[in-house]
Amino acid sequence: MTFIMTSKNRTITVYNLRADTREFIGQGDALIPAFTGLPAHCTTVKPPEAVAGFIPVFDSETQGWQLTEDHRGEVVYSTTTGRQQYITEPGAYPPETTPVAPDTAWQRWDGSQWVADAQAEHAAQVSDAQGMKNGQMKQAGDVIATLQDAVDFEMATEEETASLMAWKKYRVLLSRVEPEMAPDIEWPEMP
CATH class of the missing domain: 1.10.287 (Helix Hairpins)
Known part of the structure; x- marks a missing residue:
């Protein structure tokens, strides 16, 4: 549903977005005074159902939702150095990382697994x-x-x-x- 301004006060259901990631954070009712628009960081477009490992993210350009990978809180390992890093942003795994930990500090990534070096x-x-x-x-x-x-x-x-x-x-x-x-x-x- 696309929002349309009217000459009447009304209460509508809105879907709130996190300001930085534009991910869905909850729905609520918003009082929209006559001749005003939506509050910041929300939409009237209903998000899709969440799927494990994905979050709904609103795309302002297309005015639609996309399911985006969400690995926040996970640890991945650099395939070049073996060092660990924490995922703090939604999205796919960073390039040149793997969620598989090396068994020792003396292993290298062969493209699909850690092997002895x-x-x-x-x-x-x-x-x-x-x-x-x-x-x-x-x-x-x-x-x-x-x-x-x-x-x-x-x-x-x-x-x-x-x-x-x-x-x-x-x-x-x-x-x-x-x-x-x-x-x-x-x-x-x-x-």
Whole structure:
């Protein structure tokens, strides 16, 4: 039904729209004074019945309703990075996303599913191993520096001197660790 202005006051049923998305949010009665138009963000055109996963959205140009996909509140995953994002607007899924979550951070999208990416997994393992090696080298260096000070100032006990040798040996063995061999690394035992 197309709205027509009249010379009489009247009460009509209107279908209210959300201002930003133009989606149907409810119906109500509106008092229309003589020689005035409809209130903002409503129509007299009845929306279609809602279908699961879709919402009625009013198209101002055609003066009709369209059923639009509605995935708001869902999480999708970028098919290029695997990162998740939340859907906050009505419409189809954003381009280059999927509602299917990757099982690990080392998977890539092959166009229809997540598949293992051995290179990415190995790169992550190498990065983790390098970080672990760097952290252990720093810890060893800090311990060795303090023990070496005790030896240099002739303040070291026999236990501290033996500990210094053990930590130096550990640091040498640790320096020989090759992170590129991850995950097949035999880490030296910390003293």
